[in-house]
Amino acid sequence: MAMTVPHVSFRHLFVVIFITTCLGSLVGCAGTGDVFRDTTMDFGSIKTVAVLPFANLSRDQLAGERVRDSFNTMLMASGAVYAVPVGEAARGIVAAGMANPTTPSADEVTKISKSIKVDAVISGVIREYGDVRSGTSSADVISLSLQMMEGQTGRIVWSAGTTQGGIGLMDRLFGGGGKPLNDITEKAVNDLINKLFE
Amino acid sequence: MISSTSFLNSLLTGIMACWLLCCVAVANAALPGPEQRIAVFPIENLSGTPAPLRELDTELAAVLKRAGVHIVETATIEKFINSHQVRYLGGIDENTAGQLNAETGAESVLITSLELYNDIDPPKFSLISRLVSLNDIPEIVWMKSVGIAGDDTPGILGLGLINDIRELRGKGLESIAKSLLFYSRNATTQKKSPITREKGEYSFRLDDLIKEIKSEKQLLNPASVSHLGPIFEDNLSTPDDMPRTMIDEENPFMSLYNPIGWYNSREILANQERTIAIIPFFNRSTRKHAAELQALHLAGQLVEKHIFRVLELGVIRDRMLNMHVVMSDGVSLPIIDLITISLGADLLLNGVVFDYLDTVGYGSNPKVDFSSQIFNRDDKRILWSSHSYNQGDDGVYFFDSGRITTAAALTDKMCRILVQRLVEDNGTIQK
Numbered sequence: 001m002a003m004t005v006p007h008v009s010f011r012h013l014f015v016v017i018f019i020t021t022c023l024g025s026l027v028g029c030a031g032t033g034d035v036f037r038d039t040t041m042d043f044g045s046i047k048t049v050a051v052l053p054f055a056n057l058s059r060d061q062l063a064g065e066r067v068r069d070s071f072n073t074m075l076m077a078s079g080a081v082y083a084v085p086v087g088e089a090a091r092g093i094v095a096a097g098m099a100n101p102t103t104p105s106a107d108e109v110t111k112i113s114k115s116i117k118v119d120a121v122i123s124g125v126i127r128e129y130g131d132v133r134s135g136t137s138s139a140d141v142i143s144l145s146l147q148m149m150e151g152q153t154g155r156i157v158w159s160a161g162t163t164q165g166g167i168g169l170m171d172r173l174f175g176g177g178g179k180p181l182n183d184i185t186e187k188a189v190n191d192l193i194n195k196l197f198e
Numbered sequence: 199m200i201s202s203t204s205f206l207n208s209l210l211t212g213i214m215a216c217w218l219l220c221c222v223a224v225a226n227a228a229l230p231g232p233e234q235r236i237a238v239f240p241i242e243n244l245s246g247t248p249a250p251l252r253e254l255d256t257e258l259a260a261v262l263k264r265a266g267v268h269i270v271e272t273a274t275i276e277k278f279i280n281s282h283q284v285r286y287l288g289g290i291d292e293n294t295a296g297q298l299n300a301e302t303g304a305e306s307v308l309i310t311s312l313e314l315y316n317d318i319d320p321p322k323f324s325l326i327s328r329l330v331s332l333n334d335i336p337e338i339v340w341m342k343s344v345g346i347a348g349d350d351t352p353g354i355l356g357l358g359l360i361n362d363i364r365e366l367r368g369k370g371l372e373s374i375a376k377s378l379l380f381y382s383r384n385a386t387t388q389k390k391s392p393i394t395r396e397k398g399e400y401s402f403r404l405d406d407l408i409k410e411i412k413s414e415k416q417l418l419n420p421a422s423v424s425h426l427g428p429i430f431e432d433n434l435s436t437p438d439d440m441p442r443t444m445i446d447e448e449n450p451f452m453s454l455y456n457p458i459g460w461y462n463s464r465e466i467l468a469n470q471e472r473t474i475a476i477i478p479f480f481n482r483s484t485r486k487h488a489a490e491l492q493a494l495h496l497a498g499q500l501v502e503k504h505i506f507r508v509l510e511l512g513v514i515r516d517r518m519l520n521m522h523v524v525m526s527d528g529v530s531l532p533i534i535d536l537i538t539i540s541l542g543a544d545l546l547l548n549g550v551v552f553d554y555l556d557t558v559g560y561g562s563n564p565k566v567d568f569s570s571q572i573f574n575r576d577d578k579r580i581l582w583s584s585h586s587y588n589q590g591d592d593g594v595y596f597f598d599s600g601r602i603t604t605a606a607a608l609t610d611k612m613c614r615i616l617v618q619r620l621v622e623d624n625g626t627i628q629k
Contacts, residue, residue: 069569073585076461087528182587186458
């Protein structure tokens, strides 16, 4: 008995392709899971933090200082933790003898925590800060990641990243130049703080 | 018998005499007394560009005299500056203040800084003046800044445009003189503001408790704490640490100039008259003297609100130079101790200026970006922290209505809102 090949109509094929495309799009839109949180850590015990200078990989030389300043204010505005003054953090860096304060080692974190009496230390990297171009469109973008290290042990207890701004579909279609850099910086910093507190 | 004509004449004479007496009395009240002499220092140029300072000095002195301000002769001041080799005219230290008072008889000194002088059409002119008392430790008692441009009010068919810098600067100087005269007239009433309280005078009463409870309902907003998850609940357990949001009762245009984010520890208005020292800001902008200008504008608003006794900037500068205080990365705790104790200040204000931009030409769009922090002497903690950013065209949609044309005017608005927040807020707030 000869087997018959099931007839697949063009209509069925179209439906299968459509569903596959939708599923693929949904997978693409899924969160990247860019937050790490140490489940054994008691974050409630962290009351004072020191925000170290951010490593700046962007073209803007002041990006690190701008974002750090904004982050410091927003972090304190949350009311949950107290960020020591920037000058005090700088004093701690000198006291701990940190050669590169943007990438502290566990030992250096414990040293600085003891010297300026903080419960945790936050460091970060700014990957992008400024305008990006794509074809004729341009818009401001910020991309940064932060990590929190426990003062007593120096181990990383929280890490997260965010990217805000950039060229969207509407910018590509209609131009416009995106949102101002300060607005997207504020958005990025708030996003990170929400990730810290969630 | 008295005739009606002679009676009318005597009545008219009487009325005239009364009127003249009233005029004299008003004039006497308007002018500061002969003992209130003001020394006027030559204008300091913080504009970063050449400006006719001599002309401006002469014009300022003339305008002040015309307004009725009793100033020390310019020649006397020049002689004093030369004899004491005063090189820094942007402020005054304790020693110089004492000598100036003793030698010229002046009770206060007017220190003026030129912020912007641009004669390219449309002209722009910004100036900031402060009156410093020549007491033991000089403090700022009055401050006024002017930031105007020729195209501020163009009007119909451009009839309101000002193309001549002389006319513009005359307008600015008149404004300064009027404000100073107004201060002189009302100096005694302005000294005692309802915000400022004498040390040790305050006691907590039942009325205060009722007010606190009433305000609590307005301040607490669950939405403001919703983003804080259970992880940090321990830190928020006490009411003092509770993040709060205040209902914005200001008009919407003013709220455009709110800081992007701010923190208030609620300990600033601790029912005592406090002395604040403004230490030099850090300048991260491309504009020369931006830090000095920002500090001056903030000082101006603090003086206007009468919430603190603001120490003269020259005194702080002199003390820091003498103590060899070098701050490359910000204020550390030992520096807070060093400065506050040596100056007898309760609070320390510091900040960073990221942008302070004035542009030239029509449709200019200034940009100001700065952060500020207030430190407490007693526990060396941050009491206030904020970050502000605005542009001249913020909230401008139709026909350039509401556009701000100079950085001076813009930063004045930002600082006014900032200080207002400082006074009004009683909680930890985030926009």
